[in-house]
Amino acid sequence: MIRERAYPVEAWHVRETRLDVDVLAQAESVFALGNGHIGMRGNLDEGEPHGLPGTYLNSFYELRPLPYAEAGYGFPESGQTVVNVTNGKPIRLLVDDEPFDVRYGELEAHTRILDLRAGTLDRVVQWRSPAGRAVKVRSTRLVSFTQRSIAAIRYEVEAVDEPLRLIVQSELVANEELPGQSRDPRVAAVLERPLQIEERLTDKDRAQLIHRTKRSGLRVGAAMAHEINGPPRTNINTEAHDDWARTTIACVLKPGEKLVVVKLLAYGWSSRRSLPAIRDQVSAALAAAEFSGWDGLVREQREYLDTFWDAADVRVEGDSEVQQAVRFGLFHVLQAGARAELRPIAAKGLTGPGYDGHVFWDTEMFALPVLTYTQPVAVAHALRWRHATLEMARDRAKQLGLRGAAFPWRTIRGQECSGYWPAGTAGFHVNAGIADAVRRYVQATGDVDFEREIGLELLVETARLWHSLGHHDRHGKFHIDGVTGPDEYTAVKNDNVYTNLMAQRNMLVAADCVTRHSERAWRLGVDDEETAAWRDAAANMHIPYDEELGVHPQVEGFTRYQEWDFDNTPPEDYPLLLNYPYFDLYRRQVVKQSDLVLAMHWCGDAFTDEQKLRNFDYYERRTVRDSSLSACTQSVVAAEVGYLELAHDYLGEAALMDLHDIHNNTREGLHIAALAGAWLGLVAGFGGMRDHEDHLTFAPRLPARISRLEFALMWHGKRLRVDVRQHEAIYSLRDGEVDASMDLDHHGERVTVTCEKEVRMPIPRLEPHRRQPRQPAGRAPARRPAPDTRHR
Numbered sequence: 001m002i003r004e005r006a007y008p009v010e011a012w013h014v015r016e017t018r019l020d021v022d023v024l025a026q027a028e029s030v031f032a033l034g035n036g037h038i039g040m041r042g043n044l045d046e047g048e049p050h051g052l053p054g055t056y057l058n059s060f061y062e063l064r065p066l067p068y069a070e071a072g073y074g075f076p077e078s079g080q081t082v083v084n085v086t087n088g089k090p091i092r093l094l095v096d097d098e099p100f101d102v103r104y105g106e107l108e109a110h111t112r113i114l115d116l117r118a119g120t121l122d123r124v125v126q127w128r129s130p131a132g133r134a135v136k137v138r139s140t141r142l143v144s145f146t147q148r149s150i151a152a153i154r155y156e157v158e159a160v161d162e163p164l165r166l167i168v169q170s171e172l173v174a175n176e177e178l179p180g181q182s183r184d185p186r187v188a189a190v191l192e193r194p195l196q197i198e199e200r201l202t203d204k205d206r207a208q209l210i211h212r213t214k215r216s217g218l219r220v221g222a223a224m225a226h227e228i229n230g231p232p233r234t235n236i237n238t239e240a241h242d243d244w245a246r247t248t249i250a251c252v253l254k255p256g257e258k259l260v261v262v263k264l265l266a267y268g269w270s271s272r273r274s275l276p277a278i279r280d281q282v283s284a285a286l287a288a289a290e291f292s293g294w295d296g297l298v299r300e301q302r303e304y305l306d307t308f309w310d311a312a313d314v315r316v317e318g319d320s321e322v323q324q325a326v327r328f329g330l331f332h333v334l335q336a337g338a339r340a341e342l343r344p345i346a347a348k349g350l351t352g353p354g355y356d357g358h359v360f361w362d363t364e365m366f367a368l369p370v371l372t373y374t375q376p377v378a379v380a381h382a383l384r385w386r387h388a389t390l391e392m393a394r395d396r397a398k399q400l401g402l403r404g405a406a407f408p409w410r411t412i413r414g415q416e417c418s419g420y421w422p423a424g425t426a427g428f429h430v431n432a433g434i435a436d437a438v439r440r441y442v443q444a445t446g447d448v449d450f451e452r453e454i455g456l457e458l459l460v461e462t463a464r465l466w467h468s469l470g471h472h473d474r475h476g477k478f479h480i481d482g483v484t485g486p487d488e489y490t491a492v493k494n495d496n497v498y499t500n501l502m503a504q505r506n507m508l509v510a511a512d513c514v515t516r517h518s519e520r521a522w523r524l525g526v527d528d529e530e531t532a533a534w535r536d537a538a539a540n541m542h543i544p545y546d547e548e549l550g551v552h553p554q555v556e557g558f559t560r561y562q563e564w565d566f567d568n569t570p571p572e573d574y575p576l577l578l579n580y581p582y583f584d585l586y587r588r589q590v591v592k593q594s595d596l597v598l599a600m601h602w603c604g605d606a607f608t609d610e611q612k613l614r615n616f617d618y619y620e621r622r623t624v625r626d627s628s629l630s631a632c633t634q635s636v637v638a639a640e641v642g643y644l645e646l647a648h649d650y651l652g653e654a655a656l657m658d659l660h661d662i663h664n665n666t667r668e669g670l671h672i673a674a675l676a677g678a679w680l681g682l683v684a685g686f687g688g689m690r691d692h693e694d695h696l697t698f699a700p701r702l703p704a705r706i707s708r709l710e711f712a713l714m715w716h717g718k719r720l721r722v723d724v725r726q727h728e729a730i731y732s733l734r735d736g737e738v739d740a741s742m743d744l745d746h747h748g749e750r751v752t753v754t755c756e757k758e759v760r761m762p763i764p765r766l767e768p769h770r771r772q773p774r775q776p777a778g779r780a781p782a783r784r785p786a787p788d789t790r791h792r
């Protein structure tokens with residue numbers, strides 16, 4: 001685990017000042033760079049030592065068989081695994097006769113800084129070789145937001161106190177050997193040598209390798225070019241072989257003299273394009289990057305991020321650790337999706353091979369709500385990707401005997417890849433999540449073209465799925481039986497409240513959308529009878545309720561299941577899925593992650609305040625948070641029901657998930673949903689923002705240790721700024737026409753904000769609760785430390 005305070009608390013940087021070789025893999029995830037198209041783990045420039053080398057291209061995968069001991073009808077036959085593609089990061093260095101390797105000699109100084117405003121990873125190292133020769137290396141790496149096929153490294157070597165003979169070897173490496181697999185089933189299957197060479201090219205200081213995967217038949221091109229500035233006699237030559245290409249630079253540096261190498265990298269891949277087309281695509285991308293040059297790339301990167309932060313930044317006073325973490329989280333959510341462009345946003349983004357690089361419902365229910373209000377264009381792309389996979393989802397529905405579309409529980413390309421159907425196929429709620437992301441995006445942007453071209457069909461096909469999956473009982477009540485909700489410790493059950501409420505909204509929103517785009521809907525075969533059937537199912541949706549306890553069972557009958565013996569479950573048994581059979585988990589009241597509580601967040605209008613409080617208390621005692629997706633939701637709802645300090649504790653857990661490696665698996669990649677959850681905990685939690693009505697509603701209220709919270713939301717091209725203090729909230733509007741205005745609710749009161757005048761609203765006093773909710777033994781979140789006064 002990353003040791004506590006591995007990274008000092010700073011407003012805009014994540015800094016490492018000591019290299020801990022034992023936890024390299026965690027740092028490689030934290031320091032990963034990406035743009036949604038290319039992802040590069042924060043491996044050291046010289047390639048070794050490494051925890052887990054990783055370079056990924058969004059949706060570049062290899063197929064692998066999914067063997068079953070006992071196969072059944074409809075089980076997916078083949079899985080998809082993200083491929084570690086050609087690595088362009090390595091720049092090795094030979095200092096006199098010694099390879100620069102931090103495990104040998106003496107590392108006199110080491111700093112790495114992830115700069116959240118510059119979008120770069122900087123490294124400064126001073127190293128003394130075993131023979132006593134000292135060099136200083138400074139490198140800066142970026143994956144460009146503005147040129148999506150491009151990454152670049154500026155590598156500078158300086159001789160410290162005596163002349164040095166230096167050899168720099170800058171490489172492209174395919175089919176790297178990867179460390180072995182862990183016993184955790186969530187970890188990616190390691191694919192051996194997935195890439196086969198098709199072409200290699202070299203020129204003076206440049207090289208290109210083109211490979212193809214064996215089974216999925218995808219072709220990838222990687223190219224490098226160098227700009228080299230060294231002493232007058234500097235030798236350069238390049239060679240290429242099947243799995244590697246290398247530019248070698250040789251020179252002698254006097255003390256104080258520098259060798260500067262700028263390495264530009266271009267990537268391209270395709271399932272369809274020919275070899276010459278890929279070759280040209282990669283060369284062209286490289287030419288564009290050369291045209292911009294290093295300084296141009298750095299400048300564009302900064303400008304792109306300045307624009308992003310201007311709209312998206314969240315300021316937190318009183319908890320500088322959360323301040324840093326929410327920016328870190330936003331940065332990585334942006335990196336996961338910024339330039340995905342018709343490709344998905346995976347659960348780990350492009351930061352590691354965890355979960356095989358698959359995309360789950362995490363995208364629509366955690367990442368997209370954040371991007372909708374901060375970088376909406378990325379949401380349109382992610383949903384267009386879902387739309388592009390509709391044919392596969394229709395086929396899957398057909399195979400399951402259903403109508404409409406059944407989107408996969410986990411996938412890269414669009415086909416279902418889950419080999420465990422109770423937590424895969426049965427997790428139908430992913431479909432309602434997609435529909436809700438469509439609704440939210442259209443509502444927040446007013447993008448009618450998107451709604452007509454893309455949104456409508458997604459809504460219609462998911463509504464059809466629900467209608468065929470559920471049924472009316474003899475009293476007319478509509479039930480959705482045999483499904484798995486978000487809590488994966490309760491599987492294949494009837495009437496999951498979250499699923500039913502989300503499906504209900506899905507069908508209603510689809511029916512409304514059909515009336516707005518009747519012509520197109522007609523072409524999709526929708527008629528009045530069908531929309532009437534959706535409305536009828538929605539109106540009669542069964543929502544189980546336990547009258548005796550006064551709480552909602554998360555699925556029918558849940559509250560009468562046997563309780564889990566938390567007092568006799570030792571801490572090392574968590575996560576329970578690795579130590580107990582699912583059979584046992586499924587028949588008891590033990591909750592992996594927010595489920596009913598999640599329903600209260602996203603479908604809050606279906607519960608009274610009193611029910612929310614009672615439900616929260618009830619599930620709090622049974623939720624173990626074995627999933628990183630849980631804490632942020634608990635934070636949001638704890639804040640709503642008035643447990644502000646507990647909400648703050650949960651916010652800390654979500655926000656620090658990777659900076660503190662709370663789930664002890666950051667090495668496999670970052671938890672994008674939890675990182676998005678930091679924003680959700682602040683904006684939906686302490687800002688009380690909800691978007692299930694046709695306007696935004698707020699109920700801001702801060703915990704004692706946060707003195708001020710400021711955030712902005714994009715709404716129809718305007719920016720709403722919300723500035724929350726302990727006793728008042730200030731709403732202001734930017735970027736609209738002078739007479740632009742926006743209606744919102746503040747603690748139930750309608751407010752109109754205009755560009756001309758901010759509105760100040762008092763925050764109603766909260767009566768403190770007499771009792772605090774309890775968590776299962778040993779599962780309470782860590783308390784947030786006392787407030788600090790460092791304002792940033």
Ligand code: BGC
Pocket residue numbers: 347355360361362486488592593626627628629673
């Ligand atoms: C959670 C799922 C989630 C997946 C990927 C699992 O542990 O239970 O809800 O989609 O991780 O993050």
